[in-house]
Amino acid sequence: MNIPFIDLKAQYEEIKPQVQARINTVLEHGQYIMGPEVRELEERLQEYTGARHCITVASGTEALLISLMALDIGPGDEVITTPFTFVATAEVIVLLGAKPVFVDVEPDTGNINAALIEDGITERTKAIMPVSLYGQPAAMDEINAIAARHGNIPVIEDAAQSFGAEYKGRKSCNLSTIGCTSFFPSKPLGCYGDGGAIFTSDDTIARACREIRVHGQSQRYVHSRIGVGGRMDTLQAAIVLAKLDRFDWEVEQRIAIGQRYKQLMDEAGIQRVQQREDRTSVFAQYTIMLEDRDTIQTHLKLAGIPTAVHYPVPLNKQLAYEHLCSTECTPVSAKLSQRVMSLPMYPVLGHDAQQSIVGVLAQTSESPASTSL
Template sequence: MDFIDLKTQYRRVQDSVNARIRTVLEHGQYILGAETVELENKLAEYVGAKHCIGASSGTDTLLIALMAYGIGQGDEVITSPFTFIATGEMIALAGAKPVYVDIDARTYNLDPKLIEKAITPRTKAIMPVSLYGQCADMDAINAIARKHGIPVIEDAAQSFGATYKGKRSCAVSEVGSTSFFPSKPLGAYGDGGALFTDDDALAKVMREIRVHGQDRRYHHPRLGINGRLDTLQAAVLLAKMEIFPDEVEARIRIGARYSQLINEAFAKETDPARKVVTPYIAPDCTSVYAQYTVEVADRAKVEQGMKARGVPTAVHYPVPLHLQPVFANLGQGVGSFPISESVGNRVISLPMHPYLTEAHQAQVVAALKESVQG
C-alpha cells in the first residue's frame, strides 16, 4: 500500500501529460513558456482571483509575498508554530521575526482569539497556515488585520482546492500562496508554487520579484529572486487540472469515509488512551485532506503497530517551530505554545490520496484499531 499513490494518477493522465511535455520539448521555451501563462489563467479562474503568479515552489512564494510588502529587518509577522519549517523560515529569511501564536485544538489552525495580543507596532503581516487541507478561520483573522491595517498572507500550501464559506482557498485574503510539490493535492513532477491576489499593483511587484526584480529585460528596479515556474511543470499541472475537480471530490469523500469508519471502530471504547481523534472540519469549510491526520495517545506504539501490519504512516509535524534549534534565539521553550506541543506529540497521518480504495481504507482502519488497542 502506498502512502500517496501518484502512479495510478499518472496512468489516468499520462496521455495528456506526455502530449503536453512533448509540446514543450518541441517549442523549447523551458522558462516562462506559453504553458506557464495558460496555467496561471486557469488557476486564477479556478480560485476566483484576478491574478495568479506561477513560481518555483510554495516556499519561494511566501518569500516573494513578504518581499512584495517590503517586510524585512525589524518587522514582525504573526504565524503558527504548528506547520512545516518553510513558514517561519521565509519570515526569518526576509529579515523579519516570526511571532508565533498557538493553534485551535480542533482545526490545528491559528487561533484568532490569540492574535490581537501578539500584535505590536512592528507587526507587518499575519500569515495563517491552512493546515492539512482546511482553511484557517479567515473571516476572524481578516477582521483583526483590517482593524490594525496589516495584510494577511494565506499559507495555503496544503489547502489548494478547499473552500471557506463558499470561497476557494487562496482567494480568502489579500494574498494566497500555494505549493505544487508532488505530494500536494495538486502536485507537479517537481517543485512549483503559485501566488494569488486581486491587487493589480501587488501582482506586478510579485511578478517582478519572481524574475530577479526585473520589470523589463536588464532593468531591475527592486531586489528579487530566481523564482520562476518551469514550463515543463506548468505543462504537467495543466494536464492534472483536467481531473483536479474530480480528485477534490474524491478526497472529500474518502476523508469523510475514513472518519466514519474510525469513529465506528472506536465507538465502544471508553478509555481515552485507547481512542482515536479524527479530523474536525468546520461547518463552513471543506478540506482537501492533504494529509488525513488523527490523534493517538501513544504514537510510537501505533507507528510500530501499523508498520508491522504493512500500513505506511507519517508524522506532520512532531516538533513545533518554536522548539526547532534554528529558532532557539526567540527564547520560547517547552510550554510556550502548549496546544501545538501537545498535538505535535499525538498526530499521525494515514495513507491518503484520491485513488484510495474502500478495501484499503478498511485495511488501514483495522490496522489502526489493532495498533491502538492491542
C-alpha cells in the same frame, strides 16, 4: 497489505497520455522558461480561484518569500504565524531579517487560533500568515477582521496544503490579501518537481511579485527592486495543466474518502483532526491523534500500512527558532506534535483499503482514542 501513503504512480497511469502530450509540446517549442504553458496555467488558476492575479513561481517556499518581499517586509518587522507547520513558513520570514511571532493553534484542527492572534500584534506587525493545515483553511474571516481592526495588516494564507478547498463558498488562495500554494508532487495538485503560485486581487502587489520573481526586473535588464530567480519552469506548468483537467474530480474523491475515514474513525472511537462545517478540506493529509503513537506506528508498519507525522517538532522547539519563543508559549502545538499521525490519503484510495487501515489501527490498542487536550 501493501498500501502506498500517496499513490502518484496510479494517478500518472490514468493521465499518462495527457501528461506526455503536454510535455512533448514543450519539448517541440523549446520555451523551457516562461513558455506559453506558464501563462495558460496562470489564467486557468485565476479562473479557478476567482483571484484577479496568479503568479506562478519556483516553489511554495518562493511563493511565501516573494509575497513578503512584495510587502517590503524586512529587519525590525514582525509576522504573526503558527509554530505547528513546515519550517518554510517561518524560514522565509527570518531570511528577510524579520521576526516570526508564534501564536498557538486550535486543539481540534491544528490551525492557528484566531482568538489568540490579537495578543501577538504590536506596532511592528507587518503581516499575519495563517497556515491552512492538512488541507483545511483556517478561520479566515476572523483573521481578516482582526487585521482590518489593526490598520489593514496584510494577511498571507499559506495554502501549500489546501489548494482546492473552500471556505464559506470561496476558494482557498482567494481568502485574503495574498494566497500562496505549492505544487510539490505530494500536494493535492502537484507537478513532478518543485513549483508554486501566488494569488492576489491587489494590482500593486501582483506587479511587485511578477518583478521580484525575475530578479526584480520591470523590463529586461532594468532592475527596479531586489528580486530572486523564482520562475516556475514551463515543463512543470505543463504537468500541472495536464492534472488540472481532472482536479475537480480528485477533490470530490478526497472529500468522499475523508468522509469515509470520519465514519470509520468515529465508529472505532479514534480521535481525528476535526473539519469545520463552514469549510471543506482537500485532505493533503488525513491526520488522527493518539497517545501511544510510536507503538501504533510500529504495528501499522508491520501490517504494511505507512504513516507519517506532520509535524513531530513545533518550530519554536527547533534549534534555529527556539530563541523566539519557548514551547510554553504554545502548549497546544507542543502537545499535538506528540500525538498527530497521518494515514494513507489519495484520490483512488479504495473502501477496502480504508477499512483495513482503520481495522488494524483499532486493534493495536484497547483504546487508541485519546483524552481531549
